[in-house]
Amino acid sequence: MSDSPSNTDSSNNLDELRETIDQLDTDILRLISERAACAQHVANVKLSRDKGTVFYRPEREAQVLRRIMALNPGPLDSEEMARLFREIMSACLALEQPIKVSYLGPEGTFTQQAALKHFGESAISLPMAAIDEVFREVEAGAVNYGVVPVENSTEGVVNHTLDSFMDSSIRICGEVVLRIHHHLLVADTTRRDKVSRIYSHPQSFAQCRKWLDAHFPHAERVPVASNAEAAKLVKTEWHSAAIAGDMAAKLYGLTLLTEKIEDRPDNSTRFLIIGNQDVPRSGDDKTSLVVAMRNQPGALHDLLEPFHRHQIDLTRLETRPSRSGVWNYVFFIDFKGHHEDPQVAAMLEEVRLRAAEVKVLGSYPQGVL
Numbered sequence: 001m002s003d004s005p006s007n008t009d010s011s012n013n014l015d016e017l018r019e020t021i022d023q024l025d026t027d028i029l030r031l032i033s034e035r036a037a038c039a040q041h042v043a044n045v046k047l048s049r050d051k052g053t054v055f056y057r058p059e060r061e062a063q064v065l066r067r068i069m070a071l072n073p074g075p076l077d078s079e080e081m082a083r084l085f086r087e088i089m090s091a092c093l094a095l096e097q098p099i100k101v102s103y104l105g106p107e108g109t110f111t112q113q114a115a116l117k118h119f120g121e122s123a124i125s126l127p128m129a130a131i132d133e134v135f136r137e138v139e140a141g142a143v144n145y146g147v148v149p150v151e152n153s154t155e156g157v158v159n160h161t162l163d164s165f166m167d168s169s170i171r172i173c174g175e176v177v178l179r180i181h182h183h184l185l186v187a188d189t190t191r192r193d194k195v196s197r198i199y200s201h202p203q204s205f206a207q208c209r210k211w212l213d214a215h216f217p218h219a220e221r222v223p224v225a226s227n228a229e230a231a232k233l234v235k236t237e238w239h240s241a242a243i244a245g246d247m248a249a250k251l252y253g254l255t256l257l258t259e260k261i262e263d264r265p266d267n268s269t270r271f272l273i274i275g276n277q278d279v280p281r282s283g284d285d286k287t288s289l290v291v292a293m294r295n296q297p298g299a300l301h302d303l304l305e306p307f308h309r310h311q312i313d314l315t316r317l318e319t320r321p322s323r324s325g326v327w328n329y330v331f332f333i334d335f336k337g338h339h340e341d342p343q344v345a346a347m348l349e350e351v352r353l354r355a356a357e358v359k360v361l362g363s364y365p366q367g368v369l
């Protein structure tokens with residue numbers, strides 16, 4: 001079949017456009033390679049200054065990503081562009097030092113998704129069975145960093161994570177916020193009209209409660225240790241479904257029977273990056289503290305008053321029972337700013353005078369992606 005004139009025009013045009021793309025790809029390839037070689041030089045400079053240097057620099061990564069987002073001319077949106085640069089930096093860092101990251105597993109959990117979002121695909125991610133194991137691995141130096149969930153916008157705080165900080169010297173090096181989309185998943189063998197049992201993590205059941213009440217009021221809800229575990233179980237039972245995310249669906253080859261069944265469309269979870277390093281200022285930081293107050297009237301007011309006076313923006317305040325005495329409480333506080341900012345340092349000085357104990361868990365860049 002011969003091409004009509006207009007087809008010939010457009011195919012010539014297509015050839016030309018593809019040639020342009022080839023040229024651009026050649027340029028991008030050269031530039032990424034130059035960037036990677038530059039990161040290798042950076043590694044040598046770091047090593048020549050300090051043998052025990054840390055290669056991963058959260059504050060610098062946040063600055064790189066923020067700059068790219070600000071410069072982005074489009075048409076790709078800034079988040080998409082930052083994700084591409086995230087992967088380039090991840091590969092550059094892996095040239096300097098392969099980074100090992102433990103996360104609350106098993107494979108396919110939202111925490112793994114958060115770890116990949118933060119560190120990129122070049123990091124080596126290792127699943128742990130429990131939050132305290134993630135802490136232990138980091139403390140023991142078996143991995144460089146850990147990723148644990150800390151709060152969900154629908155379900156609130158993850159107490160296990162807060163409690164683990166009380167007996168540990170671990171620092172917070174970063175945060176990452178993930179939009180959480182839950183799907184109803186089935187296997188090829190599932191009889192879709194006969195679903196009588198649904199597996200999921202208790203938090204996910206809570207986040208999809210209204211949808212389940214409306215669509216599966218009679219199905220048995222079976223809580224399991226993780227969404228990935230729920231996805232695995234579905235493979236073995238013809239009358240069961242699971243609630244889990246994209247990663248678990250992909251990992252276990254399940255089909256999305258209904259997508260995005262979470263009750264709140266803005267459902268998101270915040271994860272913390274834990275490690276052994278103090279992170280310098282990035283220009284847009286947060287700090288987390290744990291504070292024990294003496295058990296006396298007005299203690300909470302006394303604690304918060306310096307924050308107010310120094311105009312420091314609190315982003316979270318949680319109370320947990322202390323482990324050292326009955327009816328003693330500690331406060332977990334997040335606020336905007338870095339502990340080296342003069343205003344924050346002055347405020348902390350005053351809080352230290354009022355509190356029985358203050359521990360700075362870390363100052364770290366606000367989540368960028």
Ligand SMILES: O=C(O)C(=O)C[C@]1(C(=O)O)C=C[C@@H](O)C=C1
Pocket residue numbers: 039042043055056057058060061064088089090092093096
């Ligand atoms: O600037 C550095 O310290 C680098 O090592 C380079 C680089 C990058 O690729 O931009 C890589 C890893 C660090 O975590 C931060 C940035």
